Amino acid sequence: MDVDIVISMGLVGVMLAMLGMGLLIAYYGSSKTRNVGVSFLVLGVGLAYYLVVMDTSDVAFWNSMLAFVGGMVGGMLGIIAFLVAIIKS
């Protein structure tokens, strides 16, 4: 189960990076990097298709995403707390 989680959620992370960065590069890139951005977008969509349709593991996607988002939000709140403490001192 743990190995399934690592593989599936690792692919989810790669997919998010591909979609996010691909979108930025495809929109703001120069004529050459734009093509690279579009290919990243295609790769991201392909990964999404694999995860939704072909991945047969029992990993609960939404709960795993909740854990990922919770960790990210918690990290941001911690850094905000650090900045507030430094600025207010």
Added chain:
Amino acid sequence: MDMVSNYDVMNFFVPMLIVGIGVALLATGMFTSYFGAGKSQKIGFALLFFGIVILALVYLMTFGGVDAIPDDTFEEDEFNEALTSGIAALGGAIAGMFIILFVLMKVDTVDDLEDLDLEDLEDLDLDEELKKLEEELNQTDENDNTEEEE
């Protein structure tokens, strides 16, 4: 993957939120207490202290049998799944970014110089162009002189 929408916020989101805050406080506290001086160093120690306290509480509530929060939050198995999911997704996102940066560095990102009309530039006779410019300048000077004389 199981895409059925079963949200277990209290067992997945909340523990990871608290762990995220704890890790961020621990990391910033270590950084500030080491590199800071005077007042900011004291703040660094305070942040470090709170980070350690938060992470220790999470550990005790999950693995140590301390039921500080009622309900079934901080269940050991689900906490492990949540932690694995969060770390795996973060690792995957970092790996994806590295792949993107690697590809971008390997691809020639400079726009093609073929778009410039270099053939026209090669055909230019610079001496002739220079003579033309000089003639134009001389003509304008002559015109100015005649206008001043009038």
